[in-house]
Amino acid sequence: MSERKIFLTKEELIEKYNLNEEEQVYLLPLLVEAEETVRKQVAGTI
Amino acid sequence: MTSLQQERNQLILDIWQGKRPKRVPMQIMISLEYAIQYKGYSLFREYYSPKHCYEAAEELAKLVNSDSLPTNPMNMAAVHRYAMNRFMVPGKDGFYQHPNYCPMKFEEYPELIKDPLEFWARKLRPRILGIVEEDKQFGELRLNAIKNVVAAKYREYSPAELTKKYERIDVQAMAMMSMAPLDYIADYFRNFTSICIDIRRNPQWVLDACEAMLEFIVESIKRAPKIPGKINLVNLPLHMATYMKPKDFAKFYFPSFKKLIQSIQDHGFEAGFFCEENWDPHLDALNDLPGRARIGFEAADPKLVVEKLGNRHIICNFFNTHFLRTATPEEVRDEVKQLLDIVCVHGNFIFSFNKPFLCLGDARMENIQAAVDAVLEYGVY
Amino acid sequence: MNLKSKYYKTWEEYRALNPDIDEKQAKAMAEKMQSYEEMMFAFVMFLCF
Structure with missing residues (x-):
């Protein structure tokens, strides 16, 4: 398994998780929010 | 709190205190x-x-109209999906299944026995959770992030x-889900088929692994949050026992399970466990457990359970879910009545079906309602 | 605690790994260090469940 990028965009999430059209309605926004949370934590200053 | 809710809570409180409640409580x-x-x-x-x-x-x-809430709106499917959890994989119908996946190798038993937490965190989690495997540095952070995202969304929909x-009923709270030590190894580390072979190949490793896992599980129970004033339950689905010979059950399964039940009670929790499949060969062992537990039975003979356990524990389930698929409401009512006649002898029975329904075809709504109505009518002591 | 893990050290084990801690320091440190150890262990357990 190749190393994961620090942040995946919406389009990259759809491709990586093979999300069908229905899953893009409610599941995708949750995954996007998780990515955003991680980005904020990793990029935030200490 | 309303009087109806108080009445319902009292049914459960009575049964835990060993008193006969006004009527059979229902937890559908x-x-x-x-x-x-x-x-x-x-x-x-x-x-x-x-x-x-x-x-x-x-x-x-x-x-x-069950005494307990029939359906919990919470689900963690988005967490499993984001984590790429190999133990929770969505099928073509969107339903998540636990495949018979075996992340631990036979020769790794000594590592598990030496330090179960290290082995679980460092070796197995990356093999189970794709996100931890492909992002060594931030995988656990990602997992925590998605858990928090989902939990936050459920704040107003709890x-x-x-x-x-x-x-x-709100007098009972589930403090945590846990597992018998051998089940933990069989479910998460090896799998059903491998553990049966391990017992023959190196019985001492399996025994030592059960003891190590017992300590690991006890540490998680110690840290489970308790809600003051409630019956705080630790729920355990029991898996492997019925796939074992009585001799193997007595040697490999029961000793660490019994210690776990004792530890659950020592830490101020109540134990609730579900005996999957037919436990008839192991019923005597349940009388050897400490304290009073809530025991569900999937396929045990209810007559035998009443005869062997008496009022020692709380008993529940039994009613076969499959019946709800094809029977008529009248047949369901008769079946409920017959079951109640058998299991209500000591006043320690909670009515529930022997399996939750998963798909729409598993049960007709009018049959579920007929069963509930029958308990309300025939379940009065 | 009966669980043996590299993620949890008793004060005695910690002391054996850090022989330079004198008696006076040890007296002041023991309780605090053990509580930090407990907190860290609880955090690891939290992540794993």
């Missing part, structure tokens, strides 16, 4: 997946929306809201 469990489909929603779409899951669970609360609104 209907899966969220069933509720979603019943509402006409999709397992690919609304299943991931807390608002819609809440609506589906509310629909079932309106329809099913089961507690529905419980209050529909006046269901």
